[in-house]
Amino acid sequence: MxxxxxxxxxxxxxxxxxxxxxxxxxxxxxxxxxxxxxxxxxxxxxxxxxxxxxxxxxxxxxxxxxxxxxxxxxxxxxxxxxxxxxxxxxxxxxIKFNKDDFNALIEARYHLELNAVKLAAERRSEEDLESLRLAMEAYENKVGAGGDAVEEDMVFHIKIAKATKNSVIESMILILVPDLIKNIVENKICGDNRAKTAIEEHRMIYAAIESQDMAKAEEAMAGHLDEIWQISKAGFAAQSIINETER
Amino acid sequence: MxxxxxxxxxxxxxxxxxxxxxxxxxxxxxxxxxxxxxxxxxxxxxxxxxxxxxxxxxxxxxxxxxxxxxxxxxxxxxxxxxxxxxxxxxxxxxIKFNKDDFNALIEARYHLELNAVKLAAERRSEEDLESLRLAMEAYENKVGAGGDAVEEDMVFHIKIAKATKNSVIESMILILVPDLIKNIVENKICGDNRAKTAIEEHRMIYAAIESQDMAKAEEAMAGHLDEIWQISKAGFAAQSIINETER
DNA sequence: ACCAATTAATTGGTTTACCAAAAATAAACA
DNA sequence: TGTTTATTTTTGGTAAACCAATTAATTGGT
The missing domain is CATH 1.10.10.10 (Winged helix-like DNA-binding domain superfamily/Winged helix DNA-binding domain)
Known part of the structure; x- marks a missing residue:
């Protein structure tokens, strides 16, 4: 029963x-x-x-x-x-525009950011570079102080979105960010030493954007997002199995 | 003066x-x-x-x-x-989430759809395939009747978005569609015989999704969107030149 | 019959008033 | 003194009223 x-x-x-x-x-x-x-x-x-x-x-x-x-x-x-x-x-x-499907959120973010970072590398201005560096340093300081720097991480990504010079893509990422933060901190997705390894990844991304190397920027971002992306991939695979079973 | x-x-x-x-x-x-x-x-x-x-x-x-x-x-x-x-x-x-930047709209759509079609190819169900076929035929009929089938075209793309099984990506495409239609019909972007060549491209996309060939799906979609994408690329390049001049 | 000017009705924009559900407070009881 | 029950206040939800601008209709003149 x-x-x-x-x-x-x-x-x-x-x-x-x-x-x-x-x-x-x-x-x-x-x-x-x-x-x-x-x-x-x-x-x-x-x-x-x-x-x-x-x-x-x-x-x-x-x-x-x-x-x-x-x-x-x-x-x-x-x-x-x-x-x-x-x-x-x-x-x-x-009506059903709900952002509470975590896997969908992660996946959308993954694809959006991969595109965004390429555009950012192509079009970033000196000002973009400066505010990106600031955001990166804020993240590193927070991590150094021992806090969970999820939000500082997001700011870093927001700055990248801004550098795309594409208001639509920027807005889309902006809309996703609060929900991403909510879910990530709630579920404590990433391991404890994740924050420290992320520092190096951020620097790689920054360097690629600075040198306007689109390919390298995409690669660096893919590496940065890989861990969390795996979670969503697993989620969709599980959903697929469920659907198969129901058929 | x-x-x-x-x-x-x-x-x-x-x-x-x-x-x-x-x-x-x-x-x-x-x-x-x-x-x-x-x-x-x-x-x-x-x-x-x-x-x-x-x-x-x-x-x-x-x-x-x-x-x-x-x-x-x-x-x-x-x-x-x-x-x-x-x-x-x-x-x-x-506040400035306005979708009236045509180039940004096109560009965002281009990237979104390229990602979407891959996911659709991977995850499409039989039902997706059926409604996709229906939308495709509706487009072909409209073109055959001599009308501008912009909206039927969009429905075809909406169906692809639905097949991604990702509600976030689907919603994003959904939000863009009305503005895309408005701008495209207003500006008469594409040539007259574009509609006919698009028929073949649609069929290629459909075939790729049917056979769940993600790479081929992306390639077909890229080809399909290429002409209009070039317009946005040119737009961003022009903007870039303006910014350089102002500096 | 037609046109211009004036009036009346209708529009979305904006503010206000009212409601039931919660929360906070006061009072009563143990 | 601590706890529970009334009671009052405050909350967002909902509906109605008022406003200026616009549109439609009417009127008066030609």
Whole structure:
């Protein structure tokens, strides 16, 4: 017999905004709302959905962030000129944009940073180099003082992201960093002497960026991230096995 | 003498929420708000900043999305346990997460998709393969009918993203897609017969994913994205020259 | 019938008021 | 004095009200 705790199912709290997003999706798919159309006024939607206007606005805000709606003050909110195909595909997954899948997080970070470090090596300015060096030294000092320098490590990586001169890639890494930190410190992923070996890796990365050697930069970064990447790879492999079994 | 139009500076409308975010950042940096602390109540912030509570909530919402705050209902909003270093670095750039840098968009997409297609080839399920085929056929039909199948193209790529089984990477691609579509159709980037040559490229990508050949998948995708990638590369090169000149 | 100007209605932006759940405090009891 | 129970205050969640700008409608004149 199963224990009690196993029967406790995660309470799914479909928030009001998610409901609204789902409803809007239905409106679009059913053809009542064609791309390019103007949405009903917020008040109307509020009444129609039986929810306060605050929620409507919040939902619109979210959809706007994803580029699916565009609201013009004093005029109305409009559906992006995208075909139903695209909108449907995207809306379905907006709600579940959760960053709590640790393996996915690590993997995304791995690939992003590998690309980023190459771009950084190619495009870094002298200012980038300077702030990168500062971040590196801050990390080394923290490690020398005996603290866990996870956050200083992240700052180092943020600086690299900044040096790419690509605001989109930078933003993506920025979004991932807090969650990475949270998970890493919670799970104490890396061994104790990891911090010290990382110092040398950082210096290699820095040197490669300084000399604008893209290949060497990528190699150094791959080495730096390898240990933690292995964890995510193992995670995905395990997931794959589970899926096979279920089939 | 400069013409009139050149003197018209872009009106910078620092939205209320951005102001609030900046203020909160100051509170944290100045030490009045240490990581882990509870924020003042929304009402208090509202009064202190001289702005409505809606704006406070919106700002908190945004900061929460970035993992910098955590709000517990009926209890309070708390600053994530990150060091000031990290928070400062991130908040500074949150506001400028705008996806209107076309070159950055293209470049980010290029790298993301190259990684994604490899993962998709490795992990695709039979269901993935099926929906991918469907999307591919929809594209071919649209092209055959003479339409610009930009959106159908994007759906094809979304399906690939889904096959990665990595929710983070999928979400990132999802976020970029609407902006990519907007820019591509606006600028009519690709030549007229591009759509037809793309059909063959899609089939190559599909075949590679089907046979789970990661290397071939990446190669095919690189070929598929090459033309548009060249545009972004040229853009960044131009930017680089400008920076050199300014120095 | 057509056009211009004025008025009325509608829009999203913003603030305020109200609510139930938590937390903190006070009071009552052992 | 220590603990438990009421009670009050504070919290974020929610809904409604107000505002200025915009748009649609109406009106009056031609």
């Amino acid at each position: 199963k224990s009690l705790i196993e029967n406790i199912t995660a309470i799914q709290v479909e928030s009001p905004v998610d409901k609204i997003i789902g409803q809007l999706k239905q409106l679009i798919i059913s053809g009542q709302l064609k791309p390019g159309d103007r949405l009903p006024a917020e008040r109307v939607l509020s009444e129609r959905f039986g929810l306060g206007r605050s929620y409507i606005r919040e939902a619109i805000l979210k959809l706007e962030f994803y580029g699916l709606l565009k609201t013009n003050p004093q005029s109305g909110t409009y559906v992006a000129g995208l075909s139903i195909n695209v909108i449907d595909n995207i809306i379905s997954d907006i | 400069k013409s009139l139009i050149e003197n018209i500076t872009a009106i910078q409308v620092e939205s209320p929420v951005d102001k609030i975010i900046g203020q909160l950042k100051q509170l944290i940096i100045s030490g009045q708000l240490k990581p882990g602390d509870r924020l003042p109540a929304e009402r208090v912030l509202s009064e202190r900043f001289g702005l409505g509570r809606s704006y406070i909530r919106e700002a908190i919402l945004k900061l929460e999305f970035y993992g910098l705050l955590k709000t517990n209902p009926q209890s309070g909003t708390y600053v994530a346990g990150l060091s000031i270093n990290v928070i400062d670095n991130i908040i500074s750039d949150i």
